[in-house]
Amino acid sequence: MDIVFMILLGFPVLSMIVGMVGYYLFKNILVSPLVVFLTTLVATFTVFNDSFLVWVFVYTCLAFLSGLVVKIFKENKGAI
Template structure:
């Protein structure tokens, strides 16, 4: 889950977050907060490193969609 499932969910959240909110920072903040809560409720403290990785993945996927959309034009 940590190496495949959660990164895919973070990337999808970044893409959908940009499409719904037209803002790069909404979905990474959501991913950060939800993973941070999961760190202290479900997982242990070593999961904290992955919180930052998933946040970066969500931001980079939203940024990639934004750049792609600007170069291609309206969808």
């Protein structure tokens, strides 16, 4: 698999899935972005080079935003 494809499509989708599933499992919006941050930070220094550090913050924000969207939808569903 091409590394550019993984960075631009695979990892963002995976981080958003982790954000959604993490909110359902832990009922906390910050746990899954923390897991994504730590995992991608370790991968930056072991698998990729230092230029991947920008993507660490992008994937963390995506995980946070996807967890936030799930939280908002879940709260709105309970209000109906």
